[in-house]
Amino acid sequence: MIDDNDKIKVLIADDEVEFASTLATRLNLRNFSTTVVNSGQQTLSAVAKEQPDIVLLDLKMPDLDGLEVLAMLREEHPELKVIIITGHGSFEMGREGMELGASDYIMKPVDLNLLIEKISDICLGSKKDS
Amino acid sequence: MNNPTDSTSHDEHCRVNRLCIEATSAASASISHEIMNILAIINESAGLLEDLSLMAAPDEGIPAERITTTAAAIMKQVSRANQIMKWFNKLAHCGDAPRARTDIAGTIQLVVALANRQAAMKKLSVSTGDLSTAEIESDLLCLVSLLYMVLRRLYETVGTEGEISIAAKPEGSDITVSFTAHHRNEQVNLNSFPNHREKTLAAHLKANFSHNGEALQLTLPPTLPQD
Numbered sequence: 001m002i003d004d005n006d007k008i009k010v011l012i013a014d015d016e017v018e019f020a021s022t023l024a025t026r027l028n029l030r031n032f033s034t035t036v037v038n039s040g041q042q043t044l045s046a047v048a049k050e051q052p053d054i055v056l057l058d059l060k061m062p063d064l065d066g067l068e069v070l071a072m073l074r075e076e077h078p079e080l081k082v083i084i085i086t087g088h089g090s091f092e093m094g095r096e097g098m099e100l101g102a103s104d105y106i107m108k109p110v111d112l113n114l115l116i117e118k119i120s121d122i123c124l125g126s127k128k129d130s
Numbered sequence: 131m132n133n134p135t136d137s138t139s140h141d142e143h144c145r146v147n148r149l150c151i152e153a154t155s156a157a158s159a160s161i162s163h164e165i166m167n168i169l170a171i172i173n174e175s176a177g178l179l180e181d182l183s184l185m186a187a188p189d190e191g192i193p194a195e196r197i198t199t200t201a202a203a204i205m206k207q208v209s210r211a212n213q214i215m216k217w218f219n220k221l222a223h224c225g226d227a228p229r230a231r232t233d234i235a236g237t238i239q240l241v242v243a244l245a246n247r248q249a250a251m252k253k254l255s256v257s258t259g260d261l262s263t264a265e266i267e268s269d270l271l272c273l274v275s276l277l278y279m280v281l282r283r284l285y286e287t288v289g290t291e292g293e294i295s296i297a298a299k300p301e302g303s304d305i306t307v308s309f310t311a312h313h314r315n316e317q318v319n320l321n322s323f324p325n326h327r328e329k330t331l332a333a334h335l336k337a338n339f340s341h342n343g344e345a346l347q348l349t350l351p352p353t354l355p356q357d
Contacts, residue, residue: 062250
């Protein structure tokens with residue numbers, strides 16, 4: 001079980017390299033453990049290898065569409081928690097992602113405090129439930 | 131656009147308008163998405179500077195290298211946004227007049243820039259080799275919409291890591307724009323072009339699609355005839 005001293009393992013999947021790496025740096029400063037990937041295929045590989053607690057998934061990446069990645073993740077790792085990160089101006093894509101099993105979604109530019117709140121709620125909540 | 135004089139031309143006018151709106155909406159959506167990404171990077175970079183300042187010891191401050199690196203990242207994104215907005219502004223002004231003189235090279239470069247994100251997503255190489263500097267007088271919004279529509283569908287057709295080449299040259303008084311596509315050194319068949327929507331816009335522009343070998347060609351008149 002994760003307690004407050006355990007690091008939550010976050011996989012950040014976004015093709016905007018500088019966004020993903022800077023967000024990772026900021027989460028690391030807050031005691032999260034992060035891995036960054038920049039494509040759909042890399043996301044699938046990293047989930048298998050790193051076994052993150054949660055994936056922050058951009059919906060628009062090269063090779064595989066984010067919703068395709070989400071569907072594959074749901075099939076192969078049904079317990080994995082996913083937060084959709086979207087640059088779309090509407091909630092539609094986030095809503096579609098949640099229908100496919102994402103736990104939540106957040107719009108870009110990201111409100112870091114809100115994101116951390118969502119990560120903590122989802123990961124700590126799910127660990128307490130298990 | 132046409133001044134509709136009967137129900138048939140009115141219907142055509144509506145179809146053309148609708149297709150132009152669809153094309154420019156798609157381009158606008160793509161651009162807004164990219165701007166959101168840029169804002170997200172700037173937001174994280176500014177947040178990182180704030181984090182570093184909060185963490186710094188009172189008498190030490192933030193290491194200069196961290197500041198310059200982060201500032202450079204912000205400036206890079208501002209420059210990226212500036213370029214995108216210049217193209218977006220050109221698109222926005224395409225509808226200023228029902229017909230306008232335009233150089234075909236500039237118009238193709240605009241359309242390629244507008245579809246740049248889609249090309250990047252599919253890791254496509256898009257080259258604009260021989261582009262005539264000739265000018266034509268046309269319905270610029272419709273022309274840009276047609277070229278954008280063709281390009282987006284080409285990107286879907288060619289497959290990941292494909293190569294697309296666009297050229298434009300005078301043929302008599304006309305201008306012919308040629309599109310060729312390769313995937314893993316094999317020429318891609320473009321016989322699915324044009325579709326009904328592309329034909330509708332081409333008809334409005336009094337332009338003709340044809341195939342020359344594997345190349346898709348769009349022949350544009352030097353002046354759009356008055357109705």
